[in-house]
Amino acid sequence: MTSRQSAISAVRFGYGLRPGEDAPGGPEGVMQQLRSAKDEALMFPPEGTGELRQRAIATFMKRRDMRKDLEGEDLRAALKTVRQENERRFRSDAIARTAQSVASPNGLQERLAFFWTDHFSVSFRKNEDMRQFTPLFEVEAIRPNLAADFSTLLKAATLHPAMIFYLDQWLSVGPHSARAGKRGLNENHGRELLELHTLGAGSGYTQTDVRQASLLMTGLTIDRPGAETIFDGKRAEPGTFSVLGKVYGQDRSDIADINRFLDDLSVRPETARYISRKLATYFFSEDPSPELVSAMEQTWRRTGGNLSAVYETMLADPAAFTMQPRNIKLPFDYVVSCLRALNVDGETIVSDEKLGGTVNYLLKTLGQPVWDPPSPEGFESNRASWVNGNQLAGRIVVSRNLINKFRKDQEPVDFANRALGPLLSENTGTLVKRAPNRTAAMTLVLASPEFNLR
Numbered sequence: 001m002t003s004r005q006s007a008i009s010a011v012r013f014g015y016g017l018r019p020g021e022d023a024p025g026g027p028e029g030v031m032q033q034l035r036s037a038k039d040e041a042l043m044f045p046p047e048g049t050g051e052l053r054q055r056a057i058a059t060f061m062k063r064r065d066m067r068k069d070l071e072g073e074d075l076r077a078a079l080k081t082v083r084q085e086n087e088r089r090f091r092s093d094a095i096a097r098t099a100q101s102v103a104s105p106n107g108l109q110e111r112l113a114f115f116w117t118d119h120f121s122v123s124f125r126k127n128e129d130m131r132q133f134t135p136l137f138e139v140e141a142i143r144p145n146l147a148a149d150f151s152t153l154l155k156a157a158t159l160h161p162a163m164i165f166y167l168d169q170w171l172s173v174g175p176h177s178a179r180a181g182k183r184g185l186n187e188n189h190g191r192e193l194l195e196l197h198t199l200g201a202g203s204g205y206t207q208t209d210v211r212q213a214s215l216l217m218t219g220l221t222i223d224r225p226g227a228e229t230i231f232d233g234k235r236a237e238p239g240t241f242s243v244l245g246k247v248y249g250q251d252r253s254d255i256a257d258i259n260r261f262l263d264d265l266s267v268r269p270e271t272a273r274y275i276s277r278k279l280a281t282y283f284f285s286e287d288p289s290p291e292l293v294s295a296m297e298q299t300w301r302r303t304g305g306n307l308s309a310v311y312e313t314m315l316a317d318p319a320a321f322t323m324q325p326r327n328i329k330l331p332f333d334y335v336v337s338c339l340r341a342l343n344v345d346g347e348t349i350v351s352d353e354k355l356g357g358t359v360n361y362l363l364k365t366l367g368q369p370v371w372d373p374p375s376p377e378g379f380e381s382n383r384a385s386w387v388n389g390n391q392l393a394g395r396i397v398v399s400r401n402l403i404n405k406f407r408k409d410q411e412p413v414d415f416a417n418r419a420l421g422p423l424l425s426e427n428t429g430t431l432v433k434r435a436p437n438r439t440a441a442m443t444l445v446l447a448s449p450e451f452n453l454r
Contacts, residue, residue, distance in 0.1 A: 014107020016337035103346025174237025190214030200274030412441030
């Protein structure tokens, strides 16, 4: 019998209940998921991280050689073949990414991976290379650093080739640098770094700070044959730069001052406040208690942004395992929790390309395709964006499709109890018993208000 605390834990800090999988009922059990995940083999990318990185390098070299050796229709046809293969492999990566969250018993790890990948949003649509770099971004920059100091995570995300591509940093050239010419300063990365990734909008930084940060970050570009971020001093704006009252740029020969700048941003009180509130909102409610946010912020500042300590403070809040779920599940949360409730294993999604493709198509129809946020701000997370007639009708269609494709043979009352445990309401239980058939009854469970909240 699943306790109420464990059911709330599975929903708030994971992707819901799965038959046969124990859900932790307290802070230590949830944090253990984060520690256990270090030994978990990821399901994506299916070919392996090193192999995907080598494929990114090989793809660039192949396109480069084609442009040297071919022209006209022959060139277009050859590039189309490469593009189609990249798209096919990317679809497999995206399917395996969804399967990872379905299969993993480490719910907190999966929820945090989604949170931080969305916080540092990049999209595969930016250019052709991003079909390789977007999956690499999550497995190289985000997941290894979920429990690290924020400065480590910030540097890994900010300096990863995916972010350099996505925010056009590789196009930014110092106006007075040795490479100044057709390309000039691009402020996208500097602006989003301050507004979205660290301090938060309205926190007191100015447009001058944005420009100075952008000038400081010139020199960052991508070595495509090596598929890595490098510092090119010839692209770097010479001189010193003042950002938020601190001076950087005394030595423009390497990346050291940029790292120092990122370290400073990571421990600023504005960053602690902004991200503590964002985490509390993500896991608790759109209006988290000031006491919770303050406690998390104080831990951040006391530990220099140690994320494990911040999570522990969050989990120690009295409401963590008692407050009724309040946040609406985003489409990804919803589809993954449906599959877990149906006891679908991740390998089924990966091994059957048609089934996996269906799952990711359903995510797209609900408005949250894998690795494809609408902007650098990531996906909307508020109730108003996802509680509307079209979305709720779409979820009914999606749940029915998943039931028919995977597990329509289950006894509905048992399914309701396994999917929701003590969170199952009397009203939903009555509707399930009165439903005309199994599919309708199971659909009522997955479409119920309590299943759609986390």
